[in-house]
């Protein structure tokens with residue numbers, strides 16, 4: 001149970017490239033890595049964190065770095081700790097892919113309830129949250145934001161972690177904001193049936209082909225393509241082991257019993273161990289179509 005509200009840290013913002021900043025999550029559960037990109041004309045914020053209070057912290061940091069430039073906001077996916085702080089960005093223009101906006105409309109209320117059940121700390125952050133629809137949406141595969149001297153590409157890549165996954169790539173700086181499609185030493189989360197293991201592997205290939213030098217995952221330390229490779233390695237193992245046991249005729253429950261301890265040992269030191277089962281279930285469902 002999360003007893004006190006997980007808050008975006010202050011005074012720790014790191015610069016990862018010229019004009020590109022990250023407020024690191026410091027491995028606080030339910031806090032994301034947030035991005036701030038400062039162009040000549042506009043400042044782009046990537047992900048809001050959960051609730052108005054956290055959103056305000058990120059908006060204040062964006063104003064500290066970008067001054068009075070026009071404020072643009074985007075989110076990598078609709079999950080509460082990434083997108084349920086939009087209401088703190090009143091003056092910003094909020095842009096994201098249409099699939100993500102539809103997923104928020106479909107599941108937003110349900111996710112407020114689900115996350116509020118994870119403890120009083122989250123319930124406090126989520127009380128009074130208003131789900132804000134984007135001002136502008138685009139329909140895949142990409143949209144480009146020219147911030148002045150720096151360009152950000154919004155790429156629709158879902159479904160993988162969610163139906164509406166969107167990443168942000170800065171092609172000149174080779175910086176990728178991957179949302180929860182890539183995380184540093186956190187096991188990937190498959191929270192509902194729209195998280196699809198085989199698709200997730202395809203998306204990791206797609207992200208690698210962008211050739212990022214710096215990868216900012218949804219959670220955990222900023223890294224390079226090694227973060228993508230480590231996750232691909234894990235998901236490939238899950239796929240192959242589930243496939244082998246499925247071919248032997250084992251039922252899902254037996255596969256879970258066999259694989260959960262095996263995968264847990266393999267991923268020693270990674271957090272989110274309770275989500276191993278969800279990855280097994282997703283690859284199993286894909287086989288049983």
Ligand SMILES: [Zn+2]
Pocket residue numbers: 077079161180189
């Ligand atoms: Zn997520």
